[in-house]
Amino acid sequence: MRKSNYFLPVLKEVPKEAEIISHRLMLRAGMIRQQASGLYSWLPLGYKVMRKIQTIIEQEQLRAGAIQMLMPTLQPADLWRESGRYDAYGKEMLRITDRHDRDMLFGPTNEEMITDIFRSYVRSYKELPLNLYHIQWKFRDEIRPRFGTMRSREFLMKDGYSFDVDKEAAEKSYNRMFVAYLRTYYRMGLTAIPMKAETGPIGGDLSHEFIVLADTGESAVFCHQDILKKTIPPRDTDFTGDLTPIIDDWTSLYAATEDMVNMEEFERDVPEEKRIAASGIEVGQIFYFGTKYSKIMKASVTGPDGKDVPVHSGSYGIGLTRLVPAIIEASHDESGIIWPVSVAPFEVALLNLKAADDLCSSVCDDLYAQLQAVGIDVLYDDTKDGAGAKFATADLIGIPFQLIVGPRGAKAGEAEIKDRKTGERQTMPIGDAVSYLQTQIEPARRNDI
Numbered sequence: 001m002r003k004s005n006y007f008l009p010v011l012k013e014v015p016k017e018a019e020i021i022s023h024r025l026m027l028r029a030g031m032i033r034q035q036a037s038g039l040y041s042w043l044p045l046g047y048k049v050m051r052k053i054q055t056i057i058e059q060e061q062l063r064a065g066a067i068q069m070l071m072p073t074l075q076p077a078d079l080w081r082e083s084g085r086y087d088a089y090g091k092e093m094l095r096i097t098d099r100h101d102r103d104m105l106f107g108p109t110n111e112e113m114i115t116d117i118f119r120s121y122v123r124s125y126k127e128l129p130l131n132l133y134h135i136q137w138k139f140r141d142e143i144r145p146r147f148g149t150m151r152s153r154e155f156l157m158k159d160g161y162s163f164d165v166d167k168e169a170a171e172k173s174y175n176r177m178f179v180a181y182l183r184t185y186y187r188m189g190l191t192a193i194p195m196k197a198e199t200g201p202i203g204g205d206l207s208h209e210f211i212v213l214a215d216t217g218e219s220a221v222f223c224h225q226d227i228l229k230k231t232i233p234p235r236d237t238d239f240t241g242d243l244t245p246i247i248d249d250w251t252s253l254y255a256a257t258e259d260m261v262n263m264e265e266f267e268r269d270v271p272e273e274k275r276i277a278a279s280g281i282e283v284g285q286i287f288y289f290g291t292k293y294s295k296i297m298k299a300s301v302t303g304p305d306g307k308d309v310p311v312h313s314g315s316y317g318i319g320l321t322r323l324v325p326a327i328i329e330a331s332h333d334e335s336g337i338i339w340p341v342s343v344a345p346f347e348v349a350l351l352n353l354k355a356a357d358d359l360c361s362s363v364c365d366d367l368y369a370q371l372q373a374v375g376i377d378v379l380y381d382d383t384k385d386g387a388g389a390k391f392a393t394a395d396l397i398g399i400p401f402q403l404i405v406g407p408r409g410a411k412a413g414e415a416e417i418k419d420r421k422t423g424e425r426q427t428m429p430i431g432d433a434v435s436y437l438q439t440q441i442e443p444a445r446r447n448d449i
């Protein structure tokens, strides 16, 4: 993408309404625009990051056996009357009446709708296990939307739902999502710790929240520091096999959110020097809630013995629009964002330091074509702006590598490459730059193990 053709409205001023660094940087980098309290437009740069996050989620869901679909944002109130949650949900639910005076709502989550779909089609245990998910906008009329897209009213969530014949099978489905989540966050460059969590309005008796430690996080959490050293399950993990050893390993050390923590246990089980009592950002949550919805909404299957049993379910959420600021909270410096390559809006910023210089521009045009030809996602700053402004913008928007060519370098056949994360700069022959960048970017792009 040529910057001269792009829409990248970076701000010079630090927006004063933004309280936390990720919110300030997302506004300054032209990633989002607030349209009303808790409602945001995703501008091109921000949207690109979100799409990359979405792709990683989709790849890992597929690997774990979940099937993607799409349900509407609006739901009929009757479904929620059936489950009893229409009245229970309270003011966070946005209620809407259509022209025929029918009660509707903007979905805050989809347990009811997916249970309705399930009961309409599935009859036998032989069709199980089944895990269906979608990535769709949710609306929760939060009392205090804040921190930009970290806590907004409309937000994009991946929500999945598993269906199994009994509790034992349902736990296997839960474990598959547990492992998929570990891999998903890792691939985005995040360390997310699974912690015992309360089930809240979703209900049920088993739940983990995935927490990114950050001073600006809204959740108080308690865990053993060595959890941070646990190994991520590799790509060739057999999701059809027994995942309990992985789950047992990850849950062997103490980790609980504020709602679930038992201070006595925490102090008994974790030596003082290993205790983390900190703030964190909840980037996902998984639940096993058994037959809570299937009993009341009559979603049953015929079991192996020919008798009907209510299906056992779990639900699994990841907040995409919260992940973007969470990654920024975890990865930035005083100059701006530092994107991990796997979610970076562009992989390389090609900076033409003097667009008015013919040789410099022709060298840059050529590099631009070569980078595109090898499939590197490049933002080409071909504008007439000064060098200082170009460096500042590239740093601010956090592109992992800067490929810098000025008139002197163009003449000498040399380019400079800056690694945004380490700040290291190196000069090399222009002819070597593209293959060097390829070797750096290709493994980091998938960030897979």
Ligand code: ATP
Pocket (backbone or CB within 6 Å): 109, 140, 142, 149, 150, 151, 152, 153, 154, 155, 157, 282, 283, 284, 285, 317, 318, 319, 320, 321, 322
């Ligand atoms: P919170 O405790 O932060 O209000 P929640 O526990 O109510 O979140 P879940 O129902 O578990 O949220 O939703 C799944 C995921 O959706 C959360 O882990 C979070 O990443 C994301 N999410 C929930 N509410 C919001 C929101 N208001 N804005 C952005 N993301 C959200």
Ligand code: MG
Pocket (backbone or CB within 6 Å): 209, 282, 284, 285
């Ligand atoms: Mg939650």
